Amino acid sequence: MQPRLKIAAIGCGSRTFIYFELAAKQPDLYEITAAADRNQARRDKARALAQNPNFQEFHDDVAILAAPKLADLMIIATQDAFHFAHASAALRKGYDLLLEKPISTNLRDVLALEKLARELGRKVLVCHVLRYTPFYRRVKKIVESGALGELVSFEATEGVEPWHQTHSYVRGHWAVAEQATPMIIAKSCHDLDIFSWLVDSPCVSLGSFGGIQYFNAAHAPAGAPARCTDGCPVNGKCAYDAHRYLTDKKGWLQIIFDRAKTATDAEIKDWLRTSRWGRCVYRCDNTAVDHQTVNMTFATGATGVFTMTAFSEGRDLAIFGTKGRLLAGERVKRTAGCDIVVEIFGVGITERIDIAFDPDGWHGGGDSGLIRTLYAEMRKPNASDMDSSLERWVESHLMGFAAEESRIKGATVDLADFRRRHGG
Ligand SMILES: NC(=O)c1ccc[n+]([C@@H]2O[C@H](COP(=O)([O-])OP(=O)(O)OC[C@H]3O[C@@H](n4cnc5c(N)ncnc54)[C@H](O)[C@@H]3O)[C@@H](O)[C@H]2O)c1
Secondary structure (H helix, E strand, C coil): CCCCEEEEEECCCHHHHHHHHHHHCCCCCEEEEEEECCCHHHHHHHHHHHCCCCCEEECCHHHHHHCCCCCCEEEECCCHHHHHHHHHHHHHHCCEEEECCCCCCCHHHHHHHHHHHHHHCCCEEECCHHHHCHHHHHHHHHHHHCCCCCEEEEEEEEEECHHHHHHHHHCCCCCCCCCCCCHHHHCCHHHHHHHHHHHCCCEEEEEEEEECCCCCHHHCCCCCCCEHHHCCCCCCCCCCCHHHHHCCCHHHHHHHCCCCCCCCHHHHHHHHHHCHHHECCCCCCCCCCCEEEEEEEECCCCEEEEEEECCCEEEEEEEEECCEEEEEEHHHHHHHCCCEEEEECCCEEEEEECCCCCCCCHHHHHHHHHHHHHHHHHHCCCHHHCCCCHHHHHHHHHHHHHHHHHHHHCCCEEHHHHHHHCCC
């Protein structure tokens, strides 16, 4: 029997907590040995989740990386802008990585990290959790079975959902794309990863459009102040009233406010008065787009169209092959009552598939699927033996950064040329 995989983490926020909780449920496979975070309450929570009397805690990345190597694998789950520095230092220290997306906030660093991991022979698994959901695994299996024939084109939509858009991309961590990552990377790099994985071919060229159509000053209600807590005339009527963090949106508060469960309403209101999540959604400094489309063509000749919009909820996918089509996602669920429909030309509907609910179902079962896969992937002798190499993970970032350039410049982007221009 192989030894347990020792895991440690830099950055103890919502992501590390999920991974720790899932890993702790499989004590025969994983041992959580250490974590670093600047926040004591978060270190305490990490320690509690680790269920290991020998757990070690550190104040930050520098302290944990100065200690002798404490684990086989380091989770890198600080905020986007720190991933490259923390990931490079951990690789150099000898750790394999479970690296939160984005790999970095710019393509040059993404490609530099790819090179570093290759030179050092380290294994890196990027947290593209959608790949590990039972839903996308089933879609992939159907495509691979050949039932649809050759994959010719696809249409996909990611509906962010308006409140989620405001929480994360208008008020929240990813609102100012220049300080975090462009929306198409921050929210949709999972989708871009899924497309190249399903087509099983690199994207060669793409074009993109989009912008902020709604969450801007032009749509502010008359007399709305900078903050919902400043006596807004539409308090209680506005869909984005920050006071909803006290009522029906309290679940969202827990992601950003450590004392959400214990604080009184008065304390939460006080926090909203200064927090970025108390601001009017029409009067923020957001630069992240609220809608964007990407048109792609792949090396096989297949083409795809993707729409990210704040104003829908959930994902939709249609795959068109030479023998039949596959329709899946939220709209199919609503209209056909199942998750996936397969229709073969001249035959009709051959499959209506329901995907079983995952009780550990964060991200549609993607987080638990990832932790289930992680052990086997990290126990493989070489990085090149892994099911998905860092080279393939980089593909989604290449597509995302190229889409952002296309959106801003209004021109199609050749991916090979784009990669060369960024040092790849
Ligand atoms: N894979 C996914 O589906 C998915 C979903 C959400 C978020 N993410 C990504 O995961 C990452 C983490 O997200 P989160 O919501 O957990 O973030 P978070 O802000 O809740 O947690 C980050 C933690 O890092 C700590 N930190 C900051 N600097 C540090 C340092 N130098 N050393 C040690 N700790 C430090 C902070 O104190 C904080 O607790 C982000 O990059 C985000 O984009 C991925």
